[in-house]
Amino acid sequence: MPEPIEDVTYHDEDWYAEDLADRHFVGCTFHRVDLTEATSRGASFSACTFGDVRFNVSRHTDSAFTRCTFIRCNLFEAEFTGCKFVGSTFDRCDLRPLTVTGGDWSFVTLSGADLRGTRFTGVRMRETDLAGANLTGATVSGSDLSGVHWRAARLSGADLRGSDLTGLDPAVVQRAGTIVDVVQAMALAQALGFDVRG
Known part of the structure; x- marks a missing residue:
């Protein structure tokens, strides 16, 4: 080097x-x-x-x-x-239209960012600050989103399938039309206090 x-x-x-x-x-x-x-x-x-x-x-x-x-x-x-x-x-x-594939975006500050329509696939984003960010229509799939700061983030129409949503409180985000998979849906329902049974 x-x-x-x-x-x-x-x-x-x-x-x-x-x-x-x-x-x-x-x-x-x-x-x-x-x-x-x-x-x-x-x-x-x-x-x-x-x-x-x-x-x-x-x-x-x-x-x-x-x-x-x-x-x-x-x-x-x-x-x-x-x-x-x-x-x-x-x-x-x-930041639009940004495309990120793989890599490590942990501890990144993106608070208040306009991320509409951006694509993050298979990215490590542990404890990233997305407070107040606009992810309307964005794709954040197969990514590690554990510990992300979500407060007041806009997730309407965002595709979060396959991502780790540990720590996401659905009550503090705009979530209408957010796309999640079945496993995520169960975890989010439990986060809202539902008793999920088969």
């Missing part, structure tokens, strides 16, 4: 379609950097800050964005496969 790039600030740079494979950034700041259609495989960003960065239509595989902060970034049609975002925070970002 190349030597890490540490504590560098990048301003107003055009990295359109840049190949970021195996690059390693630590504590760097990216401000108004254009990463439209950029790709990464095995790249690592640790404790970096991204402000007004365009990730539009970018593709990332087996890369890590750990303990990073994303402020007013645009992730239109971005795709992340097998990536780690542990401990990262998204603040006023455009």
